Amino acid sequence: MKILIVHAHPEPHSFNASMTHKAGDALRRAGHQVTVSDLYAEGFDPVEAPRHYQDRENRDVFSPLGEQRHAYKGGTLAPDVAREIDRLEQADLLILQFPLWWHGMPAILKGWMDRVFVSGGLYSSKMRYDAGYFRGKRALVSMTSGAPAQAFGPGARGGDPDTLLWPVHYSLHYMGFTVLPPFTAYGVQGHGYSYQSNDALGRHLQALLDGWVEHVTQIDNAKPLSFPGWQDWDVDGRALR
Amino acid sequence: MKILIVHAHPEPHSFNASMTHKAGDALRRAGHQVTVSDLYAEGFDPVEAPRHYQDRENRDVFSPLGEQRHAYKGGTLAPDVAREIDRLEQADLLILQFPLWWHGMPAILKGWMDRVFVSGGLYSSKMRYDAGYFRGKRALVSMTSGAPAQAFGPGARGGDPDTLLWPVHYSLHYMGFTVLPPFTAYGVQGHGYSYQSNDALGRHLQALLDGWVEHVTQIDNAKPLSFPGWQDWDVDGRALR
Numbered sequence: 001m002k003i004l005i006v007h008a009h010p011e012p013h014s015f016n017a018s019m020t021h022k023a024g025d026a027l028r029r030a031g032h033q034v035t036v037s038d039l040y041a042e043g044f045d046p047v048e049a050p051r052h053y054q055d056r057e058n059r060d061v062f063s064p065l066g067e068q069r070h071a072y073k074g075g076t077l078a079p080d081v082a083r084e085i086d087r088l089e090q091a092d093l094l095i096l097q098f099p100l101w102w103h104g105m106p107a108i109l110k111g112w113m114d115r116v117f118v119s120g121g122l123y124s125s126k127m128r129y130d131a132g133y134f135r136g137k138r139a140l141v142s143m144t145s146g147a148p149a150q151a152f153g154p155g156a157r158g159g160d161p162d163t164l165l166w167p168v169h170y171s172l173h174y175m176g177f178t179v180l181p182p183f184t185a186y187g188v189q190g191h192g193y194s195y196q197s198n199d200a201l202g203r204h205l206q207a208l209l210d211g212w213v214e215h216v217t218q219i220d221n222a223k224p225l226s227f228p229g230w231q232d233w234d235v236d237g238r239a240l241r
Numbered sequence: 242m243k244i245l246i247v248h249a250h251p252e253p254h255s256f257n258a259s260m261t262h263k264a265g266d267a268l269r270r271a272g273h274q275v276t277v278s279d280l281y282a283e284g285f286d287p288v289e290a291p292r293h294y295q296d297r298e299n300r301d302v303f304s305p306l307g308e309q310r311h312a313y314k315g316g317t318l319a320p321d322v323a324r325e326i327d328r329l330e331q332a333d334l335l336i337l338q339f340p341l342w343w344h345g346m347p348a349i350l351k352g353w354m355d356r357v358f359v360s361g362g363l364y365s366s367k368m369r370y371d372a373g374y375f376r377g378k379r380a381l382v383s384m385t386s387g388a389p390a391q392a393f394g395p396g397a398r399g400g401d402p403d404t405l406l407w408p409v410h411y412s413l414h415y416m417g418f419t420v421l422p423p424f425t426a427y428g429v430q431g432h433g434y435s436y437q438s439n440d441a442l443g444r445h446l447q448a449l450l451d452g453w454v455e456h457v458t459q460i461d462n463a464k465p466l467s468f469p470g471w472q473d474w475d476v477d478g479r480a481l482r
Binding site for chain 2: 010011013014040046047048049050061062063064065101102103104105106107108110111113114117129146147148150151152153154155156157158159163164166167168170171174228232233236237238239241
């Protein structure tokens, strides 16, 4: 299996980095091929903007979707976007690794979606959801939070993980991915702290890493999340039931 | 009343720009003071990263939250972040104006939250939610979508607006804002198209602008959205009921 980890943390010694390294090592040991898109290390620009389009369809008015379509068809996509699409094409499994910032992905990863999921190329009005471009591929979210696990759930202080991840998961579903259950490392404190320390926090972090490695190496047993598809909507997109 | 519109669209002639202009004009006519943070025009950098911190608390390991706290206390916040905080301090009402990209805010606006909602300054473990820094101020989302209104709702193709906006709304709630009902302009097609054209699309867009102006000038009649607060949680953040 070929696996792409899109990694979104600014610090190479962060716990997120440990998660990406540990997962990569375990997956390689299991015989898989692993590629990491380290968005910070690669200086990925997450801002969808005119500067990324050399050959404009319309020089007067910048329409992101129009220019995405035009650049895809003309083969003039920005090199970083073309590179990310190439990595996605090759992957059987996509992993998004990030710290939960403001109930969602860090901007650098949100903008990776904004720029890389190209309109007119990787999706169209018909090529979406269960008819999406990446159908047959799987995807999953792996995130960290400083808050403790008990603070998450319906009505709880940190919010319900299913709700807060809905926009991320549904965007992956939109692109055709089969979305696997997420993994969340809660209570990640002590930035730059070694998870190898033999104290309570060190043992907690080590257990999280072990749990993540188990999660990611056992995905064939995971039941995918369920989202509505074309058979659930009328022609205008209304829910049929 | 002082109003801050944080505007997140790359094209000055976009429908989003029309929404910001129309709201600004109407609110000024009603006697209010309006400031616009035009994130694209100002070249706002949405990527939380070491480059924004000149005086580091820890030069070896970059902890975003640790450096935010340190910079806030030491008065060394990046000038763009300090400017945005100043604008927020002055505002009675915050409006976020953006196109719905991948079921959420464009990266430039997500990163505005990542960088501007400064840990240790604008929030702490105690100063959050209904005890948040900006309590007493109001906030609302105004967004556009190319998809038609009927495609939105529970189980519908575009998703349930309450769910997809939850991370944005809850982040505003976290900061102490009273969150007002959002406004969504659905079916915004024809980028760069004049809403003054006297055809079906022009009339649709004109009606959306009129609706938005009415929404934003009538906010005193709007019933705020309801989110859980400190009285709803136990000490660990679990929901009490």
